[in-house]
Amino acid sequence: MSELQISPIPAFTDNYFWLLERNGKAVVVDPGEAGPVTRALADRRLELAAILVTHHHLDHIGGLATLKAQSPVVVYGPAAEADRIPGLTRTLAEGDRLRLEALGVEFEVWEVPGHTLGHIAYVADGFVLCGDTLFSAGCGRLFEGTPEQMHRSLSRLAALPPATRVYCTHEYTLANLAFAATVEPDSAPLSDEIVRVRGLRARQLPSLPSTIGHERRINPFLRAADPAVAVSVRRQSGRPLDSEVEVFAALRRWKDGFRAPPQTQGR
Ligand SMILES: [Zn+2]
DSSP states (O other): OOOOEEEEEEETTTEEEEEEEETTEEEEEOOSOSHHHHHHHHHTTOEEEEEEOOOOOHHHHTTHHHHHHHSOOEEEEEGGGGGGSTTOOEEEOTTOEEEETTTTEEEEEEEOOSSSTTOEEEEETTEEEEETSEETTEEOOOSSSOHHHHHHHHHHHHTSOTTOEEEESBOOHHHHHHHHHHHSTTOHHHHHHHHHHHHHHHTTOOOOOEEHHHHHHHOGGGOTTSHHHHHHHHHHHTSOOOSHHHHHHHHHHHHHTOOOOGGGOOO
């Protein structure tokens, strides 16, 4: 068996639909539209074996109907959002194991509420498909969940082995780094990372995947327990922020209102 390959299909302004392939078979994650997936499959002569969905947002499910009409594949997704994902055929919940024979990969399903209430992550040996929960240097907006839920979801992901590769579904890294550097202006890993990612983006290369170990160094949303982050967030919010969750909640609110300076804005 050849090795599993994972590559991004760029779509819309800044989405990535991750394509997992092995021996001519492919699985696509969160296809928000069908066109780019169909072209990638044809270009690489791949047969679509299944579709994985992390949550119900349209830019993650908009391609399901067309792709299913082209080939009747199984669509896996969160049980808690089944009524909001037309075309879902197999529902998954916390602790479920999903073995994709076509790829020789097994996932453990984690419920990671926060961005949406039913959001799931697919955790495999060595990598995680985390949808809009964890981004490089950032995290998803809290559209449905509470800060407590998102903090817990991110803490679980942060506890994965450091080498675990992180496949996020948006190229938000540069804009996230601008915010992270505002929170931790003295961080050397962050200034190195800004230079590195600017170089990648200038050549139109993806900044992803990241790794859990890397995110623990640069991502303020995984660092609410770090004194440098807590002090900075307290100063900005003007509140005592007695717990790690309160720091996290204030950090997320700060980011919601943050506009990156033009030269650091991501796509
Ligand atoms: Zn989303």
